[in-house]
Amino acid sequence: MLAERITGLLPPLTPNEALEVTAIHSIAGTLSPKVPLMTVPTLIAPHHSASMASLIGGGVGMARPGAISLAHRGVLFLDEACEFGGSQLEALRTAVEEGEIRIARRDGVARYPARFQLVLATNPCPCAPIRDVDCKCSPYERRRYFSRLSGPLLDRIDIRTRMRPIHAMDNADLGPPESSATVRERVTKARVRAAERWAEHGWQTNAEVPGPALRRHFRLPAKAMRLLDRGLETGFVSARGADRCLRIAWTLADLAEKDRPDGDDVGAALEFRDRRAA
């Protein structure tokens, strides 16, 4: 449900993005006659039994865009992510890193954009009981199941959280739920802040800012950087992970309407990467 809500929280596509997304769906033959121009981000949720061609792109004759390109500028949601094949997840990692996918054909290479928000959901083990205590898997089975999500792919997942079973009483003190529209307003504001800050450098979102620029030109207060250094020294985060933490910290600061992230934001970003949550 959370994954399905995310597209509703994202701002509408810019005219250029709308054209890109529409062109991809037009080539794939998935453009609805009722919506000739796609102006809002889409959610694409392929099943783990999907073929490589339908997930990544390909097929007979002209290489057609797959789910990862149909999700361009939107959300790609993989439920039961551990059930996907190793080569599929590997191709996915490449797309996440490069923002596009290249499909080799006999007479050339087809390139499609694939820049999406990736959401993965997985059970902690193959037997997937409602209560953790009912699990019948051995520690080896649990480890093996989870290791299907390779380290390099997991390293590119910025926010990890463990969902606990919902108990009736949990909702009692949360107050009325926020509507998607209210949250969307907050997201839009944060996006505008980021876009204004990076405009002179040609970036729009925190996700686009290269690591070296974050580390050298937009340094954070010493206290915040020390937290990150300690994470690197203890092996809690990789070098790539540290850059990704910085981007999350900037996003948290944008949501809180701060000029730049402080130690709390970096601390929260590190907590989101906690491997124990995974």
Ligand SMILES: [Zn+2]
């Ligand atoms: Zn189990």
